[in-house]
Structures are given as structure tokens and as C-alpha cells.
Amino acid sequence: MSNKRDGQIGYNRQVELEWLDFTASLIASGETPQSIKSSLDEYLKDRLSIGSDAVRGSRGKTISILLSIWVTVPKHLTKLRDDALLLMRHLSASEHLALHWGMTMTAYPFFGVVADTAGRMLGLQETVSTLTLKNRMREIYGQREQVIRSTRFVLYSFTEWGVLIETSERGVYRLSETKNLKDHQLQEWLLKAFLISEGKTLAPVNTAIRSPKLFPFKFEEPFRSENYSDLEFFRQGLDEEMVMIK
Incomplete structure (x- = not known):
């Protein structure tokens, strides 16, 4: 897809x-x-x-x-x-963030690539440097001014949406707090949004819920499916649970 x-x-x-x-x-x-x-x-x-x-x-x-x-x-x-x-x-206002995140990364793949890159940086060093992020996006998309400007606007969204906060070092950010996803329908909806944004119909559940692209959010683990009508969950091999868009 x-x-x-x-x-x-x-x-x-x-x-x-x-x-x-x-x-x-x-x-x-x-x-x-x-x-x-x-x-x-x-x-x-x-x-x-x-x-x-x-x-x-x-x-x-x-x-x-x-x-x-x-x-x-x-x-x-x-x-x-x-x-x-x-x-x-039925979701609280604070839970809307996951919906906006999912819709934005499907509408604008660039947003998802910046999120994935920032998530990987956070996983490695717990901070995101504006300079390093811009350089990485240049490597992916080329030396275009539009790339730098758009990276800056995505980073602005991360801070304005309460996902990242600036540290004492200018231009360096850390995760503000992990957003725990408690609503099962919301978790499964975000899984579907993730698969669509990746151009996939199938992925290991653990790979999806721990994706750097979804770095602000924490899924319930072990993940429990609630029979979301658009997703199918099944086991592959001995212990790997898969999720697939029907």
C-alpha cells in the first residue's frame, strides 16, 4: 500500500x-x-x-x-x-495528539521521516539536536532549502504539541514525557496509521508499537488486540505476533 x-x-x-x-x-x-x-x-x-x-x-x-x-x-x-x-x-483532549500524529504522518510522509529520525536519536542519546536532525534530513532528501525549512517546522510542531522540550543547551531537545496509550481502539487505530504511513499491510506487532516514528507514545505491553475491524492479528512462528490490515 x-x-x-x-x-x-x-x-x-x-x-x-x-x-x-x-x-x-x-x-x-x-x-x-x-x-x-x-x-x-x-x-x-x-x-x-x-x-x-x-x-x-x-x-x-x-x-x-x-x-x-x-x-x-x-x-x-x-x-x-x-x-x-x-x-x-470519547477520547480526552490530551489523547487527540495520537490522532493528529497519525493523520499527519499519513498525509505528509516527510513528517514521519523526521519523526522516525528524531525517535532514533532519542533512543541513542536521549536528546535531539536541531543541527544533527537537519543534517540527517539533508542526507535523505538532498541539499534543498525547502528541506531545512520544513524540518524546522516539523520540529516546531514537536515542541508546540508538547512532545519535545528544549534543554539548557540551545537547539537541543529531550522528550517531555511519554504519552501512555490506554484506549485499546486508539492503540489499534494508531497501528493502522503507522502501517499506512510505512506503505505496508503487514508488520510484527512489537516492531510497530516500538517504532521510532511513534516515539511520543507508549503502547500497552504485552499488546492486547481488541478485534479492531480493520486489523487482523495472528502469530507467525513460535512467538512473533503479526498485525495486518485486512
Whole structure:
């Protein structure tokens, strides 16, 4: 299952959790994409500086990102999005982060690559250096200014969303705290989002739930499946549990 937007970077503006929540609430209420776009333009006027064509263009790009994550999703992501909106009805506000994370990494593969890279750095040395992260993304995507700018915006999201906090050393970040996932439906939804973002339909459960790409979150271990309708769990060999998208 390949993501058709693999070649895009695109994540080139600041995106705050509050804005994502607002966007999700609009699509959940049944508004049309055009109506949502107008609502977001009005909503962001006081939250993003205005007064010039350049800034209005910046607001438009921010709206485009919000729409791509929650509204104008491709056909193969509509079920994932709709399930996320249903989950939002009973999840606490703090649990929405996992939904926004999952939708963002499927909409913008670049976000997922930065997350995976940051997660690996945290696993090795418990910190993320802005300089090292940017250099690593250059190695992956090439020496483009867009790569550096987008890496900076993804890192901004990590800090604004409460995932990373800056240490006493400027430009060096650490994990703020691990977000324990307690809702079984949310855990299985995030597993599906992870598989889609990886372009896979099958993976070992332990590999998926411990992926650096999902570094802010801690799944329940041993993982207990709750028969999520879109996933199938089975054992392979003697002791390896697998998860597969049906």
C-alpha cells in the first residue's frame, strides 16, 4: 500500500494542536471542504499576523496543510480519517495528539521521516539536536532549502504539541514525557496509521508499537488486540505476533 504523496515535502508552516482540533471538529460536524476553508481563514486571522499579501499567502498555506491532514484526504485514507473522528467523541483532549500524529504522518510522509529520525536519536542519546536532525534530513532528501525549512517546522510542531522540550543547551531537545496509550481502539487505530504511513499491510506487532516514528507514545505491553475491524492479528512462528490490515 503505497502513499501517493511520498515524493512531497509540503509541511512548510507552523501547525498548532488547537488548529488541528478545530479543523477536525469542522469536518466532524459535516461542513463542506469549501465551508471549512472559509471557517479556517476567519479563525486564523487573529492567530496569524495579517496585513500583507505575503502573510495572507502564509495563512493560505497553513490552511492547505490543515485541509490535507483532516479534510481533503485521498480515498484510501477516508476510512482512517472517519474512524479517527469517531474516536474523538470519547477520547480526552490530551489523547487527540495520537490522532493528529497519525493523520499527519499519513498525509505528509516527510513528517514521519523526521519523526522516525528524531525517535532514533532519542533512543541513542536521549536528546535531539536541531543541527544533527537537519543534517540527517539533508542526507535523505538532498541539499534543498525547502528541506531545512520544513524540518524546522516539523520540529516546531514537536515542541508546540508538547512532545519535545528544549534543554539548557540551545537547539537541543529531550522528550517531555511519554504519552501512555490506554484506549485499546486508539492503540489499534494508531497501528493502522503507522502501517499506512510505512506503505505496508503487514508488520510484527512489537516492531510497530516500538517504532521510532511513534516515539511520543507508549503502547500497552504485552499488546492486547481488541478485534479492531480493520486489523487482523495472528502469530507467525513460535512467538512473533503479526498485525495486518485486512
